[in-house]
Every structure is written in C-alpha cells, then in structure tokens.
Amino acid sequence: MDHPVTARENAVPIPSGAAIELHEVGKYYGIHAAVDHLSLVVPRGQVYGFLGPNGAGKTTTLRMITGILEPSSGRVQVLGGITPGEARARLGYLPEEKGLYKDMKVVDMVAYFGALRGLGLREAKARAADRLARAGLGEWLGAKCNALSKGMGQQAQVIAALLHDPELVVLDEPFSGLDPVNAEMVLELIKQYRREGRTVLFSTHVVEHAEQICDAVAIIHHGRLVVNGPLEEVKARAGRSVLLDYEGTLNADTLPGVISADDAGHHAELRLAPEADTQRLLHLLTEQVRIHRFDTREVSLKQVFLAAVGHEGTRHAA
C-alpha cells in the first residue's frame, strides 16, 4: 500500500518503558484456562510475532492487550505502564474477522473508526479520503461499502483500524483471508511501522511471515508462553538444522543427533541436537539416500514452532 506519509515524517519518538507488559496474566472461563500465567514484555519499536496453534489463547491475549477483555488475574500494561483503556487513542487493533457497515459510505466508515480512536471528525474524514486515495480506492470514497470487492473491503478495514496512526499496533491474524496482493500490503505496512518506530504485535499462523518481518517472537501453547525472545536468539537457542535435497527413502528419525525431521519427500529439514556430528550424519545419510544438497544452518522458525507445540503445530504451521 502506498502510505501517505514518509517514515521520517511520521516517526514516533520512542519514550521509555515497554510497549506491552503482561504480568502473570490469566483468563479463565469456568475451569478452562484460555490464558494461564502469561508474562511477556514487548519493547517499543519492535515487530513482535505472536504464534501458537488454534485455541492457544492468542486472540484472548490480544483482546486483553487491547482492553476488549479484562484479565481474570495478573496485570496488563501498555505504552509505559498505563492500562489499555487509558491508551485507546494510541492503540490500533485489527481483529481477525473484520466487518464493514454495508450501507455506509466507504470514506465515512473509515473516518468513523478514526474518530472513535480520538481523531477530530474533520481531520478523520480528510485523512480517510487521503489514505483511501493513496491505496487506489479514490474512486470508491462515496460508494457504499457493500459495493467494494472483498480485497478492497479488506484494504478499507486495515486503513480504518490504523487511521489514527497508533503507537502500538495489534493485529490478530492480519494475513488471514487476504489475497497475496493485500497480504503484501499488510507486510509492507508492518515494515513501514517498524521504520517509523512504532510497535507492532501480530498473531499469525503463517510462520514464514513472522520469520520474514519479526524482530522477536513469542509462542504460546495451551495459554502458556513456551518460547519468547528476539528471533535470531530463539532460532540460535534451538540449535542447527540440515536442509536436505535427496532421492530415495529417508528414515531420518533413527539417525543419531537428529531431534526431529520435517520431511516433504525429496526435501527435508532435520533439526539437530547440539552435540550432533554432521560429518557422521552425512555419511549415514548417503547409506540411505542419494544426496543432492546437504546444507547446515540455523533452524527455521517453523522448526522452532513445531518443536514448541509438538504435533498440534503440524496442522497450523504453514
């Protein structure tokens, strides 16, 4: 998306204090713990990926961070120690399932959401018209929302959610249901926010997206934090892996030093134990298959994710 203002113009001075601080946060529905004793600190100015399989508690956590839900226990603070309720005007939230007022004009709807986040009505309308035009929706300003195509509707929703240029942007599955063009638009937007010094926290199933743009990641499983830290650190902690292109029948799980294998047939990623001997492994592999590529490198985020959430993750990690 062609954003109206340059990163330098719109850069946010980074004040002290974390963008998000969760202290022993829990959310319980009867005996079910959607989120359990979750502590997390997201520094300002970072793009933070929030990963986890379905039902892990991602949406519940994001809703608590944005003040839509109150935690059952613990404390949520944002933007240097204030409550989400106090930070509403400085916080942007795009939920996974996005809706439009079908009978409302596109520009009015976008401006309405901006005004609800604290923009003056006139300013919100001017800004909405400008951003919609820059996103290629200039001809649709006066059209009813139900006249927009799905892709255009998604663009309008993203613009509406972030019209007030929030310091902290929370996106729940922002790529879900988007076509590649709009997914690219959101990716670009996140990158731009990073350049501007804003903080972005987003949940996703698409591990590759997280790996592509995140400074840090947190993975939760059954409501508990299982992995957290800067992306490179997380991957480094997980050890090394081998990327393998091969022909034949691979039985990697039995090989010494291999913790897990993500085998797609003719191509596999083998996650290695710290003490693994790669020379010996190569030798043993040549006894099983004909090797075209043997590449030692740090593990992928997908491997980290799979390792963290076990078999449940295989259904969700793209």
Add this chain to the structure above:
Amino acid sequence: MLRSLLLVARRDYAAYVGRRRFWLSLLLTPLLLLAFVFVPGVLANLQSARTYTVIDHSGWVWPAVARRIAAGDYTQLLNLAAAAARTGTVLPQPLARLAPAAGKLTAPQRRALATALAAGGPAPISGPAAGLWSKRRAFIAWYRALTTKAARALDRGLSIARFRYLSPPGKTPVVLNQAVNRDKLFAYFVIGTKPLAGDAGFVYGSRNLTDTALRNWFSGEVNAVVRARKVRETGLPKARARWLQVPVVFHNRLITKAGAKRVSAAERAAQWLPVGYVYLLFISIFSISQILMMSTMEEKSSRIAEVLLGAITPGELMSGKVLGSLLVGLTMLGFWVVVIFLALGYFGPSLGGAGTFAKGLLGAISPTGLGWFFAYFVLGYLFYGALLGAIGAAVSTIQEAQPYMTPVTLLLMVPLILMVPIVKNPTAEYARVLSYIPPLTPFVMMNRINAPPPLIDYILTTLLLGASVVVLLYFAGRIFRIGLLNSGAPPKLRQLLAWLRTPARPGTDVAD
C-alpha cells in the same frame, strides 16, 4: 466517554434516517392510521345509492312516507340555504336564489315550509316563506333531478344521497325478485294491507341482508307515518299527540374537575384520543426497539463489534446505540405528528363526520398530555429497547432472535388488547392496577388520560418504571458486554441467565 457515545449515536441515527426506506415507512404509517379514520367515509362516498321500490297494499302508507321523505330533504336543503346566507357559502342554483329568504326564516318555519312543499300546500300567506313558495316549482324540479353525486356534494345527510326510489318493475314477487337478482334494485319493500293492525304482509327483500342502512331508514319513516295515523285515529289533538310521542333523551355532560360541561361532537371524538396515543406508542416503541436490535445484531454478525470494542467500551457502545435509536424514534414521532396535523388541516374539512372526528381528536391534545406521551415514549423505549438490544447482542440472526422476541412481542400485545376496554372505563380498578406493571405502564397510563389518573399514580408508576429501566439496562449491559463477542451457537436460556449473574467486574466473563 460522552464523545464516543455521541459518535455512535450520530452514526446509528444517520444510518437510519439517511435511508430512503426509512422515510417511506414513516410516510406509510400515518397514512395507514389516517386510512383507518377516513376509509369508511371514502368507501361510503364511492358506494352508489341503494335503489329500492315499494309495493304498498295499504294504499296510503307509501304516499305519506314519500311526502315525509321529501319534507325531510327539503328541510335540510332550506337549512343549508339559510346557513349559506349567513356564511356566504356558494350553493348551486336555484338553491342560491332561495338563500336570502331562507336565512330570514326560523328553523320551525323552514320545517313547516318544507312540509307544505312536500304536501303541495297550504301555501304560506306572507313574509319570506311566501316568497319562497313562489319559487317552489323550480326548486322541486331541481331536487328531483339531483344526481346522487350532486346530492352528496351538498349534504350527505340527504336521503337521496344514500337511497333512491325507483318505480316498481311489477307487482308480483317473481318480478321483484328478478329485479333484485339482476341488480336493478338493491331491495324492495312490501307494505301489508292493514298497517294499523300489525305487520302482516310487510316484507323487506334483498340479496344483502347485512347492509341494514336502507332497511332501518325506511322502517323509521314508515313507522313514523303509521304511528301518526294511529294517533290521528284515536282522536287526540295534534299537540297532545306530539307531546305523547316526544321521547326522553339523556343529555351528555362531561364531568371534569372544573365541573360538568356539555360535549360537542368533536369532544365526544376526543374521548378516543387515548387510543391514538396507545397506537402511536406501540408502533414507535416497537419499531425503534427493533431498530436497536437489528443494528446490534448487524454489528455482531458482521464482526464490526470487535473493532468497535477495540476503540470504545461496551457501555459507550450500548449507550450510544440506545441514544441513536431514541433520536430515530423522536424523529419518527415528530414527523408523524406534523404529517397528521397537516393532512387533517388540509383534507379534514372535506371529510364531513370523519373530519369532525379527527379535528376533535387533535383538539383534545394538551401540552400536558403530549408531555406525558413523550416521557412514556422515552421510558417505554428504554424498557423494551434494553430487552431487544440485549437479544440483538446475544444472537447473530433474526431466526436466532425469534424465540426470545416472542415473549416480548406478546407482552407488547397486552396494551393493544386492553386499549378499548380501558378507554371506555379509564377509572376501572383493573386499569389502575395494570398501570403499576412497568412493561404496561406507558400504555395503560396514556390509555387512562381521559379521566386523568391521580398525581400519585403518575409519580409512583413513573418511579417504578424508571427503576425497572435502570435494572434492565444494567442487566442488558451484561448481556451486551459478553454477547457481542460470543460467537457460534446462540446462547441457551440457562447460559443467558449465567451471563446475567456475571458481575461487570474484570475477568469474570463466562464466554469468549
């Protein structure tokens, strides 16, 4: 808080009043109400005059009845002419020429002149009546040539505006029946040979026995003639006979705190004002409560609610929506009041009795009554709006809402069922008791307004209703807060009750 609330209210208000179908439905509703008042009159105007014939075996009844009918119409026409002389109303000729002289006669004089005109004499000796008598031929010829339409335009009370005598097509029942079956006649009357002895041989024949207007009117005329003959045959002096026949009439007096007063036709119509109030309350409260429910449901089902809740609190959202719908309701009522006033002002005078009725209704509207009406409208809307708004938040489709809406709709039907009984007996004990039941309070209190309830009733019922509204809004807020984010199957009643028990404090939601 207030800014967000007003933004939501503004959006919801604009979303409804900006729609063309909203204004169309607004126009249709008063038109429907006006149709209830005016359609019977319009239909009566469209209906052709009932044609009839008379077979008189007595030989004397029908000529006397015909004279009596003509005398009645002549009296009305002379009265019309006299009134025109005073007011300057334009009348067709030759009636217009009679107006100055008719204006100089008293009502009994006009009646006597009409009787003489119908009977062919005796001629008045002097004065304006004598002048009129000289123009009798032109007048009678004009009367006989009057079409039904022209007669109705003059005065719908004229007998020829409603009923038309036709010469008998024959004297046998077979011929008469054929004429009726072929729609040559609406009905025929057979007068027996000895009317003074009883009703043997008297027949009214028609294919339509449900429309009794012609039968009742003609029976009245015949009975008057036969009764007069009976009196004459007893040898009683005319004055004595008239005295004997004068009925006793109870004159209506409306008792108010200011005392007793005579009631005009308009004031009698005003007695039905509470029905209008209750209808308007019912339609407006039900409509805008549904608007609130539908818009809440739309925001929930289209997933806009979560975006909104990311920006504002559930309390701000609900309050804004309630206020927005309330403003829609006030616009609706204001529009209706203006349209009804304008329509009655414009069309009322040409609608005869219906116009008088409507004028009476409007004339009875007092600032106090209107004040209470709007107060009860607001409170009633908040009561039912809280219920339907909560339902809208709990479900995602109208089908899911149906089971919850049914009891609310039934509750709203109660005031409609009670409307007429209470307006006829506004001081009944049951009416007073019902006005203390909060969901019925707005309707029953407005229903009782003709015999104004004591001040203590106004105070206590309003306090009770106000307290109920507060409690309902509080619980509706709980359902709103939880329901809007609840996806999947609609909640069961047990689950809804659990939501109600969930206090509005952090972290205790029972659903995600």
